[in-house]
Amino acid sequence: MSRLIVVSNRVPDPDRAPAGGLAVALQAALHDRGGIWMGWSGKSCGEDEPGPLAFQQQGSITYALSDLSERDLSEYYNGFANSVLWPLCHYRIDLTDFARRDAQGYFRVNRFFAQRLLPLIQEDDLIWVHDYHLMPLADELRRLGVRNRIGFFMHIPWPAPDVYLTLPMGARLLQSMTAYDLLGFQTENDAANFRECLQRGELATRRAGETDFVDTTGRHFQVGTFPISIDTGNFARLACQGVRNPTVRKFRATLGEQQLIVGVDRLDYSKGLVQRLNGYRRFLETQPHWAGHVTYLQITPKSRSGVHEYDSLQREVAELAGHIGGTMGRLDWAPMRYVNRAFSQQVLACIYRMANVALVTPLRDGMNLVAKEYVAAQDPEDPGVLVLSRFAGAAAELGPGALLVNPYDEDAIAQAITQAVSMPREERQRRHARMMEGLTHNDVFHWCTDFLGRLAPSQVLPLKGPPNAA
Numbered sequence: 001m002s003r004l005i006v007v008s009n010r011v012p013d014p015d016r017a018p019a020g021g022l023a024v025a026l027q028a029a030l031h032d033r034g035g036i037w038m039g040w041s042g043k044s045c046g047e048d049e050p051g052p053l054a055f056q057q058q059g060s061i062t063y064a065l066s067d068l069s070e071r072d073l074s075e076y077y078n079g080f081a082n083s084v085l086w087p088l089c090h091y092r093i094d095l096t097d098f099a100r101r102d103a104q105g106y107f108r109v110n111r112f113f114a115q116r117l118l119p120l121i122q123e124d125d126l127i128w129v130h131d132y133h134l135m136p137l138a139d140e141l142r143r144l145g146v147r148n149r150i151g152f153f154m155h156i157p158w159p160a161p162d163v164y165l166t167l168p169m170g171a172r173l174l175q176s177m178t179a180y181d182l183l184g185f186q187t188e189n190d191a192a193n194f195r196e197c198l199q200r201g202e203l204a205t206r207r208a209g210e211t212d213f214v215d216t217t218g219r220h221f222q223v224g225t226f227p228i229s230i231d232t233g234n235f236a237r238l239a240c241q242g243v244r245n246p247t248v249r250k251f252r253a254t255l256g257e258q259q260l261i262v263g264v265d266r267l268d269y270s271k272g273l274v275q276r277l278n279g280y281r282r283f284l285e286t287q288p289h290w291a292g293h294v295t296y297l298q299i300t301p302k303s304r305s306g307v308h309e310y311d312s313l314q315r316e317v318a319e320l321a322g323h324i325g326g327t328m329g330r331l332d333w334a335p336m337r338y339v340n341r342a343f344s345q346q347v348l349a350c351i352y353r354m355a356n357v358a359l360v361t362p363l364r365d366g367m368n369l370v371a372k373e374y375v376a377a378q379d380p381e382d383p384g385v386l387v388l389s390r391f392a393g394a395a396a397e398l399g400p401g402a403l404l405v406n407p408y409d410e411d412a413i414a415q416a417i418t419q420a421v422s423m424p425r426e427e428r429q430r431r432h433a434r435m436m437e438g439l440t441h442n443d444v445f446h447w448c449t450d451f452l453g454r455l456a457p458s459q460v461l462p463l464k465g466p467p468n469a470a
């Protein structure tokens with residue numbers, strides 16, 4: 001079996017247990033085959049040029065991390081990746097802030113990563129590149145003579161062609177992506193949008209079937225759908241174990257008999273926080289008898305604070321949460337708690353299990369792993385209800401069991417909350433079982449094996465779980 005090289009902007013800390021299914025699955029794949037995980041170290045080297053790659057060995061996995069300069073971070077990460085591609089792919093053309101200098105910085109950093117990776121690549125290594133930060137990486141590697149199989153997975157949505165084609169330099173970026181052998185997307189809708197962009201740009205023609213393409217030079221590549229998932233079994237176990245955790249026990253004691261509604265999202269305009277909080281307020285206004293009987297916990301760690309929109313959103317959401325508390329609260333009851341910090345997966349798993357309702361209402365989301373984690377954490381005998389945006393990638397799989405809402409419609413969110421807090425146990429069980437069936441089959445190990453199996457069909461064995469699993 002050939003080695004695997006994973007390349008992503010963020011790399012999990014090699015000194016800590018991996019948090020989250022993606023890191024667990026990729027580490028399991030790397031552990032089985034041996035390989036390298038390369039990416040940004042998370043550190044800036046200021047005005048200096050980045051020093052050599054820092055290597056760290058963990059069993060059969062080599063981590064290869066590079067610092068980036070302030071200029072690189074400003075142009076590549078905060079600039080083109082997070083102020084152009086992120087809003088564009090989340091259908092927020094109004095927020096895209098295109099600057100040619102940032103776009104050039106983005107291509108420059110991709111070239112830099114390719115140059116650093118080149119000496120580490122062996123002849124039959126498989127290379128798997130992740131996410132919108134690194135879309136042109138295969139093209140840069142090909143220019144350096146790399147002929148290995150290279151796959152790409154897009155974690156965020158691929159927008160409709162009319163949205164994508166507003167991007168200056170969009171054609172060049174799209175063209176560069178034909179250098180991959182396999183391009184994976186979260187949903188059929190994303191993959192179909194990408195295929196249509198290729199065809200409209202006359203960059204590739206489709207061969208027989210939906211997935212196979214030939215570019216203008218005669219190179220073949222594939223475009224497919226691979227919905228990412230979580231380590232379902234482990235998440236369910238975490239949720240059962242956690243009641244012993246003192247933080248969780250103290251929190252539970254504060255709830256009394258109230259129903260718990262929970263939201264867990266990075267502070268990001270794509271997550272629909274303002275509409276969601278307004279939907280909750282509408283619920284309390286229209287269903288005043290629920291006052292004192294529910295509490296809404298919104299966990300929102302800050303994110304990407306170098307980007308202007310994220311700083312202003314922080315103020316807007318904090319003000320709205322304060323306003324709801326101030327106008328709807330009573331001496332003996334606070335309608336909501338807004339917490340701006342991150343919790344461990346173990347604490348989250350227990351909070352999910354305690355929660356009667358989860359509000360997952362992004363305006364647009366590649367997948368949304370929180371939705372899947374919430375379902376996996378439930379007690380099947382007495383499960384909670386998932387209120388889910390129809391514009392989250394997760395809706396394609398969880399739709400039949402969740403209460404699907406239009407996240408722009410605050411009245412619809414209020415109605416869904418009303419339905420969720422009043423739902424009979426039998427209906428909750430039925431809905432939960434439908435969602436769990438899919439998650440048990442399509443866990444993150446299935447996702448990983450499926451992608452690698454398509455990238456290199458002759459040499460992939462199924463991954464059973466993390467390295468130390470029984």
Ligand SMILES: O=P(O)(O)OC[C@H]1O[C@H](O[C@H]2O[C@H](CO)[C@@H](O)[C@H](O)[C@H]2O)[C@H](O)[C@@H](O)[C@@H]1O
Pocket residue numbers: 010022131132155156228303304365366367368369
């Ligand atoms: O690295 P950051 O800039 O701090 O951002 C965190 C990650 O956010 C994005 O997550 C996406 O991937 C998830 C897993 O596939 C998916 O469920 C979610 O819908 C996406 O938004 C981003 O794509 C990652 O690269 C970031 O590391």
Ligand SMILES: O=c1ccn([C@@H]2O[C@H](COP(=O)(O)OP(=O)(O)O)[C@@H](O)[C@H]2O)c(=O)[nH]1
Pocket residue numbers: 019020021264265266299301341342343344345348367368369370371373
């Ligand atoms: O306090 C927190 C909040 C979130 N998460 C994790 O962050 C991930 C968020 O992934 P998702 O796909 O929902 O959205 P993203 O932030 O990647 O856009 C999930 O695994 C959460 O469990 C966490 O570990 N601690």
